[in-house]
Amino acid sequence: MFYVKNVPTWERALRVIVGLAVVAWAVLALGGLWGTVVALSAAGIVLSGLFGFCPACAMVGRKLDKANR
Template sequence: MLSTMFYAKNLPNWERILRVIAGLVVAALAVYYWPGMIGWIVAISALGIVATGLVGFCPMCAMAGRRLAKAAAKK
């Protein structure tokens, strides 16, 4: 309830789940296959994708004007 006061979610639930799973897999594989600094940089970037999945808001999707169907129907 509190989170809807600050931003409108623009990711459907199926995409949120997919982002979390894919981000965690990419982060784990990056650290495993690229030891050193490059692996950690890729892993931290992948955790940004996980964060967008957990929050339900993607800034790039918002810049492109993407909205959920139920949010667009309210306007």
């Protein structure tokens, strides 16, 4: 891997679940341009949950200890 995971397992699951819910809400309830913008933003949150790496967390120096991997 070219990156080090910086999101704990419990947070990864939460990001995927909440991100998918927001994508569904944006597509069904908002629609149009705003729905697309919100859905794409939420898709980024889902991807960070799937990969276990968050670029924003990396920029502020967040690192996992060995117990949370």
